[in-house]
Amino acid sequence: MSAITIGLLGFGTVGKGVYETISKHQGRLQAIFGKEVKVSAILVKNVSKHSVPDDEVLLTDDFQDIIDLPKLDVVIDAIVGREPGYTYLRQAISRGCHVITANKEMFAFHGSELTRLxxxxxxxxxxxxxxxxxxxxxxxxxxxxxxxxxERIEGILNGTSNFILTSMREENLSFEEALKIAQEKGYAEADPKNDIEGYDAFYKAVVLSELVFGKAPAQGKSVREGITDITIEQIRMADSLGLKFKHVASIEREKDTIRCTVKxxxxxxxxxxxxxxxxxxxxSIDADIVGNISLQGPGAGMFxxxxxxxxxLIHVGRGDIPSVFEEGRPEGTVIYEPVWIIWGDADKAELPEGCEIISKVSKEVFIFKASLEAVSLLDTSDLKAYQVLGDYAPAAKENKQVQTV
Amino acid sequence: MSAITIGLLGFGTVGKGVYETISKHQGRLQAIFGKEVKVSAILVKNVSKHSVPDDEVLLTDDFQDIIDLPKLDVVIDAIVGREPGYTYLRQAISRGCHVITANKEMFAFHGSELTRLxxxxxxxxxxxxxxxxxxxxxxxxxxxxxxxxxERIEGILNGTSNFILTSMREENLSFEEALKIAQEKGYAEADPKNDIEGYDAFYKAVVLSELVFGKAPAQGKSVREGITDITIEQIRMADSLGLKFKHVASIEREKDTIRCTVKxxxxxxxxxxxxxxxxxxxxSIDADIVGNISLQGPGAGMFxxxxxxxxxLIHVGRGDIPSVFEEGRPEGTVIYEPVWIIWGDADKAELPEGCEIISKVSKEVFIFKASLEAVSLLDTSDLKAYQVLGDYAPAAKENKQVQTV
Known part of the structure; x- marks a missing residue:
């Protein structure tokens, strides 16, 4: 009985999780595939730093050893970064191997091309x-x-930044303190930029944009903003209004372009x-017939x-061939009027046209109506604006501090 | 170009929603199927009470007219009740038609048989x-x-009962008042028993049990309890402990049998x-490798x-053939120690073995540890027990009223 032969690229957290899952649940996989499922080779950076429980597995630092294997059915990409992942997967596909990737940065940039290939x-x-x-x-x-x-997808796509915002609010910590805890717990890297500046979430949003709308977000319509500016005072103030800060990726169509914001x-x-x-x-997915569907669960981790x-892998076993990302919906834009909370002395600031103060929470906190364009013209040296998602009305109505200006 | 020909059983809310969706999104469907998708006949109880915008659609009160159509590709079942739905779908399958059903009661009883057929x-x-x-x-x-x-599924599977519990808590209403509003809004039937007594949720739980574990829940392990006994006082008390009443369907394996409770x-x-x-x-789905995944959205409604x-229907178009419900996981039971809140003078009551009072919230409200079996032996003429799901600890710790007995 011939086996399904897998080449695994990377043996970090994800790679190890894949290897262990395939070993541990071999019975389940054999029942589905009707034959053994076997990791034949693993690509690592430094062979001397790793060991594999099974002597039959080739551990190598040279991708050529893997792509030259006499039998290779599937390549699983568990490395990070645009390259060499893209080059490896191109080679694997050209050889006729099925490929599976967990590499969001690479796939955000090359997903469309790889799908065609x-x-x-x-x-x-x-x-x-x-x-x-x-x-x-x-x-x-x-x-x-x-x-x-x-019509629109909104998501919390990065667990690290969400953990930091949750810890700040629940434990009354500064951003720096919460980041330190995230690093101690292994949720954040020593260099946390990828998570806290929204790069990781943005890559994922690009993948969703390609999948849903058939194209990447437009450069000019895209915003990627981190959470490093958020203070515990802002979190407390939001709390008093019944609001929580979330680092949200939002993907929606605006006429013929896709707007993607992570902020x-x-x-x-x-x-x-x-x-x-x-x-x-x-x-959270807004769809035209069914309405809103939301899904929640573990966004990262080994298993x-x-x-x-x-x-x-099981879809591979069933012979599902992917469709190329298809062109999305032909027309229609959801129109809504954004509401913002603005920190700073908005009374004194010169406001661009289209900004309307709805109410004043305190001397330095205002509730605004303004288009995305109008807000982008605000003088950000004095003012900091955060968009309010969801129904703001209850907080505005119920909070005693809110006064109509 | 021949069309995909559909026989639609029932022209109530769901049937009308299907008919309108097929008409309105014909372009989308044709792009997928490569041909027209057409409702050819609709079965209704009383032909004189209905009209269909398209003269070419046969409106009939006799299923024989539908099953005898010269061309019939798909039968969509949008009627309620075990019969005649089961008989109709058996006939349709035997004729070689694909079938799609929204009829949970029928499918809870006959899903396994229909899948085989x-x-x-x-x-x-x-x-x-x-x-x-x-x-x-x-x-x-x-x-x-x-x-x-x-390993386990817990779900809020009936929107009507959840609406009633939400309204009671948010609007401070009695059960009867909240039910009346649900009826006015069209969420509850004139005879609301199916929803508020948990029958509807139980049917759905049976379908999930067959899908996940390959068998229906064991009779002796099944509990179906409604929400009619819940008082606004209990809701307030729960609220003060940071807890909310929910009408939850729970499906889990216990050794070789499936325990299903709706309560x-x-x-x-x-x-x-x-x-x-x-x-x-x-x-909320607990799975062994991935952990907990939850999904939320509109549980009913026309569209x-x-x-x-x-x-x-689109899976039909792609030629997906269903697998018969398969035998589920071979072993393993999740062990947990249930915590309960008990209303009544538990101090004075004679408690069955295995019931342990953890703390006393007030003279008439107690927090308990007890197995399902022990609780089932409580004298329910004096005491009413509700299981606490999720982590109870925060409420027990933070609530000032809680005293250790």
Whole structure:
């Protein structure tokens, strides 16, 4: 009986999780595939730093050893960074291997090209693990797109930044203190920029944009803003209004372009992302027939991510061939009037046209109506604006401090 | 170009939603199927009470007219009750038609038999719409089951009872007042028994049990309890402990049998179902590799349910043949020690062995540890017990009224 032969790229947290899951659940996989599923080779940077329990597994620092294996059915990409991942996967697809990737940065930049290449070569390309860890976001969106047009996706796509915001609020910590705890717990890297500045969430948002709308977000319509400016005082003030800061990725169509923003926003109790705490990830999907669907679960970690990769592997076993990202919905834009909370002395500031103060919470905190464009013209040396998602009304009505200006 | 020909059983809310969705999104469907998708006939109880915008659609009160159509590709079941739905679908499958059903009661009783029959006849059988309306619960579970064993599912599967509990808490209403509003809003029937006594949720739980564990819940292990006994005083007391009443369906394996309970329980803030309000539905799925995943969305309604049916229709178009419900996980039971809140003078009552009072909230409210079996032996003429799901500890620690006995 011949085996399904896998080449595994990377043996960090995700790579180890995949290897262990395949070993531990071999019986389950054999029942599905009708044959053994076997990791034949693992690519690492430094062979002397790793060991594999099974002597039959080739441990190598040279991708050529893997791509030259006499039998290679599937390549699983568990390394990070645009390169060499892209080059490796191109080679694997060209050889006729199915590929599965957890590499969001690479896939954000080259997903569209790889999908086309996979179709040409009649192989599967799985990328469930690039977004939302173990939450089956990609499959759910594909499923919804069968019947629905998706109008907007909002998501908490980075567990590290959400953990920091949750810790600040719950434990009354400064950003720096919360970041330190995240690093101690292993949620944040020594260099945390990728998470706290929103790069990681933005890569995932790009993957979702390609999947849902058939194209990447427009450069001019895209905003990527981190959470490093948020203070504990702002969190307390938001709290008093019944609002929570969340680092939200939002993807929506505006006429013919896709607007993608990753930035800290304020969510009210009614918003689907309001209750998502700690390292959890979640997405809220607005679709035209079904309405709003939300999914929540573990957005990272060894076994959740491995689970997503194994799910893709089983689609490979079933012979599912991916469709190239398709052009999205033909028309329609959701119109809404953004509400903002602005810190700073807005009474004194010169406000751009289209900014309207709705109410004054304190001398330095204002509630605003303004378009995205008008807010982008505010003088940010004095004023800091955060968009309020969800229904703001309850907080505005109930909070005794709110006065109409 | 021949069309995909559909026979639609029932023209109530769901049937109309399906008909309108197929008409309105014909372009989308044609792009997928490569041909027209056409409702050819509709079965109604009373032909004179209905009209269809398209003269070409046969409106009939005789199923024989439908099953005798010269061309019939798909039968969509949007009627209620075990019969005649079961008989009709058997006939349709035997003729070689694909079938899609939204009829949970029928499918809870005959799903297993129909799945077998569909496999024998090599036709598709879609039942996404039987559970959770527009939320793609069935597909998500199938997807998770690829890689995971599911250990437990908890869900809010009936929007009407959840709406009543939400209204009671938020608007300070009695059960009767909240029910009246639900009826006025069209969420509850004139005879609301099916929803408020938990029958509807139980049918859905049975469908999930068959899907996940490959068998129906054991009779002796099953509990179906309504929400009619819950008082506003109990809701207030729970509130003061940071807990909310939810009408939760829970499905889990216990050795070789499946335990299924539908009953009011108390959820803490950490529980995935705590924030599910109004007519929303949600499920929380515990799986062995990925951990906990939760999904939330519209659990009923014309278009959400139609969306689920159209998703199934597209699987039909792709030629997906269902697998018969498979035998579930081979071993393993999640052990946990249930915590309860008990109303009544537990100090004076004679407690069965295995009941332990943890703390006393007031003269008539106690927090208990007890097994399901021990609690079932309590004298219910004096005492009323509600299980607490999720982490109870924060409420017990923080609430000043709680005293250790």
């Amino acid at each position: 996979a179709k040409e070569n009649n192989v599967s390309l799985g990328f469930e693990a690039t977004v939302g860890g173990g939450i089956p976001i990609i499959q759910t969106i594909k499923q919804l797109l069968n019947a629905n047009k998706i 800290p926003v304020l969510t009210g109790e009614e918003h689907p992302l309001y209750r998502v705490e700690g390292v959890q990830n979640a997405v 959740p991510t491995a689970s997503a990769i194994i799910e893709d | 569909a496999k024998e006849n090599n036709v598709s059988l879609g039942f996404e719409a039987t559970v959770g309306g527009g939320i793609p619960i069935i597909q998500t579970i199938k997807q998770l089951l690829n890689a995971n064993k599911i 009011p329980v108390l959820t803490g803030e950490e529980h995935p179902l705590y924030r599910v309000e109004g007519v929303q539905n949600a499920v 959400p349910t139609a969306s689920a049916i159209i998703e199934d």
